[in-house]
Amino acid sequence: MTTATAELELTGARAGYGTVEVLHGLDLAIPAGKVTALLGANGAGKSTTLRVLSGLIPLRAGTLTWRGEDITRLSTVDRARRGLMLVPDERAVFATLSVRDNLQIIAEASGHPDITPALESFPRLRERLTQRAGSMSGGERRMLALARALLARPSVLMVDELSLGLSPKVAADLFGWLATVAASGTTVLLADQYTEQALAMADLVYVLHRGERSFVGTPAEFAGGTPAGASA
């Protein structure tokens, strides 16, 4: 793996909540224009990593650089303005606001106040523009969350648990959409347990275990570690 084209680079990251440390010196390099999958069991530190990258949790040690710029001390808002866009696993839309407001807020904040690209990607949202986001189904909310991120024209799109709580059909649709976004050259970081689909998309795989990196490599290398007897 080369770090020359890294979009985001996290080195020696320590972070946690209160007295508890969750990440114990994590190193990550997210290559530009590629899909990176961040895998691991519940509690491995995937969500914490994404929260660290987006600035919701401060780093206790270590550095974060974005396209060579040190953004370790930058606020969440400033990172969002640089295009680091996180779609959290829960509370990813403004529940009390209409779908249109949800889209417009992020469109205006990122300086491209036109919401039609989102509606073209997700035509279903067009029918729901005046509906309160909180009253939509889980799949539709997930759609809206992704549509919002798209409007911000992200430099790095980070998605936490895309498939969480969704039916396989809806999840497959959203993965398909994400693949087209990635194909257009956006750097994508995917934290997921739904590993087969994430692996199918990924160019690079990280596996976290208890706040540390336990594997890094291509999906092929990931699969290649399998002894002959256990493979399918």
Add this chain to the structure above:
Amino acid sequence: MTSIDLALAGISLGAIAALSGIGLLVTYRTNGVLNLAQGGIATLVAYIFREMVVEWDLPIWLAAVIALAVVSPGIGLLLERLVFRPLARRRASAAEALVASLGVLVLSLGITAGIWGLGSRSDAPSIFPNSSVRVFGDSRLGVDALAELIMVVVFAAVIGIIAARTAFGRQIRAVVDDRQLAELSGVPADKVAAAGWAAGTTMAGLTGILLAPRFQLTPYGLTLLVLETFAVVVAARLSSMPVAVLTALGIAILQSELKQFTLHGDAGQILTVLQSNLFIVALLVLLLAVPKLRELGSGDSGATASFSSRGAPPSGRVSGVRLRRDYLGKLGGGALLLAPLTFAPSDLRSAFMVPALALIFLSMVIVTGYSGQLSLGAAGFAGLGALLSLKLANGDLFGLPAIPGIASMFVGALFVAPIGLITGYPAIRRRGLTLALTTFAVGAVVSRFVFEQPTFATGLYLDPLSLFGWELSEKAFYVFELLCLGFGLLVVRNLHHGRLGRALLALRDHSEGAAAVGVDVRNLKLLAFTVSSVVAGLGGTLLVHSSYSFSADDFAPLQSLLWFTAVVVFGADSAAGAIVAAAFMVTIDVLAPAGSSTLAIGILALALGWMPGGLASAVRGLLRLLAQYLADSFVDPNQRAPRPVPVRISAVGHLPATTGITGSTGIPGIGSTLGAARAGHYARWPLSGNQLGLPADAPRLTPFGASLVAMVQQYAAAQTAVGRQQRAAGAGGAPRPAGPQPSRAGAGAGAGAATHPAEGGRA
């Protein structure tokens, strides 16, 4: 005066109330905080304005500009930065924000009283000339009223347009919906919130400056006046600005119109009170009548569990060591409470207040700490208990025969029970914010219609207490107080233990959940309110006897707010905390100038942002940390007992959604590395040489699951080899304790191996 003239006279007050309402709504709709401190801030700004004009001889316009363009918004910005931003950052509950705003109220009261004293001033300057313009016919409208009306219309319109039509308005709604998500979307949430606070406190300052010349300027009086305008935002259901403005004007004009009537007898007296207190009555009536406030967020501002840190006491047998320690603590506390018996008489008299206040605080622990209902009306119950027992002792209560002193205290306290029961009824369907305001309104109405009325509160004689013909000495009275306090503690203990205690805690932490498992929520709430009111009543009686007089000020509605804040600061669910709080307040008031305790409580309340659970919890946490630190520095890391490894509930055979729930903490993964990682002696999984594998009855693996398991086995083999080498190298030294570490690692590995196939199963 004709009706039209009276209506015109009422406009000014109505417009000021409308301005206050606009300020409250702006703060609420931008930050989700109902700013109870509005009154305190208004008063503080009014005092600063008066100081600049009267004492420093600044021109009125300059003073107004400084007060409204610098001081007021400055207060708002400071509050946002220091108090409410940290709360928003850790997504504190609405109840915590409510308490923080109470803390600000108490602090601003403390500052005002500390600098300018509690006395009243009648020389507050007015910004408008004292002239009037002809409206129609002979009716004239004051210039002040006209200007205020124009301000209301302009502010309401401007704010309405900003909220509904601009991108900034959308950002406000986004920030108040979910501040974190707003930041993730690139919305500068801190700036939006700060703007909301600055606008809100500016309106508060304006309210104070406009109100002050119309009334006597006193810290408590003016604050209460502003608090009464909460009626306006309740009518607006916390959302509609036009409704708030119209309600403000309506109540003020109605109150003014009442002046043309005169009645005789009791009805006349009630009418007189109504003529100047319609706002507080309206607040109570509206709270009972308005079906539901449009609270922001989940609307679950009743979750007081966030500042009640502990669960139920252990049921069943407690270890001997712990029992001994508990008894030691109680003995120490008891000895401290007995200490005043050795004091000089004057100091002993000061100490009289401690058990009395402690009982009132205990009543709040019952309602707030144990059953989770925000109650801001304790002073009302305490005052009623005092008044009823005095009336009983004097023999002029509903023609009942005079009851001797000590018996009258208990009977009087019992007579408060029905009133507590009635107050409990609104609590059945109300929670959080609404309930807090309702109980506050009850306290305020009782204060205005009972305590401040000559018919009820004059001609009371305080006879020396006697028992079996023996007059109680001061020391004996103090002992009697302690006995009452002991009785109160016994009641609290019975409420907190066993079946009833668990039911109350369930009610506190999740009332719907409690109802779902068969807890009788309705009767439990009524019980809590009733018992609490009796305890408060008893405390009130003792308070009156310790100060040898009944004074309406002792039971003013604002006292409830101060007391409530003190209870929360010292741990809302801690009976010991209630006693300490009482001792703390009395001690400070004796040693320092009057009002210092208010200041101290206010400061501590603001620090709640950094110590959720109150002082009691902070002290407990500090002791725990200290003990851990001592243990860490004296015990060889290798000799330590293993820290608990969280139990992972494997999802094998369960629905995928329940995969890998960690047993020890709410946050997945946390706890597994607690302490161990910090100490650097973490036995890395999987260190053990145990054969890794799946249980025989595990479900068949998917291809990916199989590959993961294989990886794990490879990795384990490599680590084991490294571990053996290290052990071989260290064999020359002291033999290592073999017990804890490998077994812990084995547990971790087993759990890990069990969760992975589960995920494979999902794929």
